[in-house]
Amino acid sequence: MKRKLRPVMFVGTCSDAGKSILNTAFCRIFLQDGYTPAPFKAQNMSLNSYSTPEGGELGRAQAVQAEACRIAPHTDMNPVLLKPTHEKSSQVVLNGKPVGNMSAKEYFGKQNNKDNLFREAIAAFNRLQERYNPIVLEGAGSISEINLRDRDITNMRMATKAGAATFLVADIDRGGVFASVFGSIYLLPPEEKALMKGIIINKFRGDASLFEEGKQILEKLTGIPVVGVIPYFTDIKIEEEDSVALEMKQNSYQQGKINVAIILLRHLSNFTDFDVLEMDSRFNPYYTNNIEEIEKADIIILPGSKNTIADLQALHFNGIARAIVRAYKAGKKVIGICGGYQMMGARIEDPQGIEGDTAIIPGLGILPQCTVIGKEKVTLQSQFYFRDEPTTVCNGYEIHMGHTFLIGNATENPVAFLKDGRKDGYYLNDSCWGSYLHGILDNSVVLNHLAAGLIQESTRTFDYARFKDEQYDKLAEHVRKNVDMEYIYSVL
Known part of the structure; x- marks a missing residue:
């Protein structure tokens, strides 16, 4: 049996420094080394979620x-x-269930709210620590927001409560690495600085x-060792945490590919639904709100x-709705996922004002359906059969x-015909359908259906789950080679 390790935590000098990627790498490294790791982030702000x-x-x-870590996700990992x-x-x-909406002022301004949430986060962490070894914690944004320190439940306050060996991640690619590292360390009180065991310089080019x-x-400036310099990479494909990554994905039309325009919505969620399109060489996906590109x-x-x-x-205001309808009438393939599926109907109603003051709005009028927004939230993992493929079990x-x-x-x-007996979505024809199922495109049978008629070689088996597992191993190797694992x- 492996010895019990101290929790380890990765915090950042800024947002998008690479904390999530390093957490992922160390989750796989510890697994490879015979441990039973699990991830933890006390509080996450993201529209990209999972069931x-x-x-x-x-x-x-x-x-x-x-x-x-090759374990099932659990809400204790992100309470x-x-x-x-x-x-x-x-x-x-x-703890996995919606408890209401709050403004930023309500959330950060009421100490009781944050104290209650922090207690819940600590309880979740303790439950995880009973089952896994080690816990790999992730911070959020920058640890230098000293105006929020007393109300922060994600960064050094959590590190202190967990007794975590903490490593500061800095993004050298954006510049100012000396100032950001020194400033981040300098602003820590002594008890928090004592937890800081190392500095990792990330995204180094050259x-x-x-x-x-x-x-x-x-x-010399900080009194803390630099334990790794991680080279910048583009050849390892790991899902990005949030929509910052979309700025790098707004490419455009390519000749000889199946061009997929993903409508760039202001409140776009679960953009990782389309990562698989980037891995399949038949497709050229791009995010856009440009009518010509659409x-x-x-x-x-x-x-x-x-x-x-x-x-x-x-979409109605900027003319994109009309462009989508024109494309549908011209025979282009039009697909809707979750909220996009709801938009394709005749109308959406919100009688309880859950999303705002608009009680009813016309949809695109493509699918013969209506959606009523309700307070109940469906969060399920689902196995299903896609259309007339009853022998291939799909996941979403x-x-x-x-x-x-x-x-x-x-x-x-x-x-989709779900294995629990439910049915999902509406299939208008081979060129137009919608579904509530996130991750539906991760299944080869659906990808092949999407490609059918658009490219000569349209049938392929792409094991996305296996591909992702290989990427975790590549990431672990990349990080392991460039940090002082012995230290x-x-x-720990």
């Missing part, structure tokens, strides 16, 4: 990290999830040996949204609020 086998909801990043619904408001998901003098300067595409996908009504209003998951029903004389024509184990 657990028990029907809870957690941030997608922790689900990815659990996958790297507090904030899902922005408006400019100043977020849905609060506690010959890392050239930074040897820089390491020495940082160690009309050039072979396939148009309406993705999920955390505020479906607000995003639908924007559901996260949605709202009930969709057929109108007029329409008869049901499901996209890291010595402080």
Whole structure:
């Protein structure tokens, strides 16, 4: 039996420093070394979420990290999830279930709220620690937001409570690494600085040996060792945590590929639904709200949204709704996932004002259906059969609020037949359908259906689960080669 390791935590000098990726790497490294690791992030703010086998909801990043550990995701890995619904408001998901909406002022301004949530986070961490070894914690944003220190439940306050050996991750690619590292350490009180065991310089371009003098300067300035310099990489494919990554994915039409225009919504959620399209060489996916780029595409996908009504209003206002309808009438493939599926109907109703002040809004009018937004949230992992493929079991998951029903004389024509007896989605024809199932495209049978008629070689078996597992191993090797693992184990 492996010795019990101290919890380890990765915090950042800024957002997008690479904490999630390093957490994922160390989850796989510890697994490879014979331990039973599990990820943990006390509070996550993201529209990219995932369903657990028990029907809870957690941030997608922790689900990815659990996958790297080869364990099922559990809400204890991310007890507090904030899902922005408006400019100043977020849905609060506690231990996998929504408990209401709060403005930022309400969330950060009421100490009782944060104390209660922190107690829940500590309880979740303790439950995890009883089952796994070690716990790999992730911070959020920057540890230098000293105005929020007393109310922060994610960074050094959590590290202190967990007694975690903590490593500061800095993104050298964005510049200012000396100031950001020194400033982050300098602003820590003594009891928190005592937890800081190392500095990791991330996203280094070029010959890392050239930074040897820089390491020495940082160690002299901070009194903390630089335990790794991680080279920048583009050849390892790991799901990104949040929509910052979308800025890098707004490419455009490519000749000789199946071009997939994914509508860039303001409240776009679960964009990882489309990562598989980047891995399959038949497709060229791009995120866009440019009408010309939309009309050039072979396939148009309406993705999920955390505020479906607000995003639908924007599509009507900026002319994208008309462009999608024109593309559908011209025979282009038009697909809707979750909120995008709801948008494709005749109308969306929100009688309880859950998403805002608009009680009813016309949809795109493509599918013969209506959706009523409700308070009950569906969060499920689902196995299903796609259309007329009863021999191939597919996997997906559901996260949605709202009930969709057929109108007029329409008869049901499901996209998916779920193994629990339910039916999902509406299949208008080979070029147009919608589904509530996130991850539906991760299945080869669905990808082949999407490619059919658009490229000569349209049938392929792409094992996305196996591909992702190989990427975790590649990431672990990349990080292991560039950090002092002997030192890291010595402080655990």
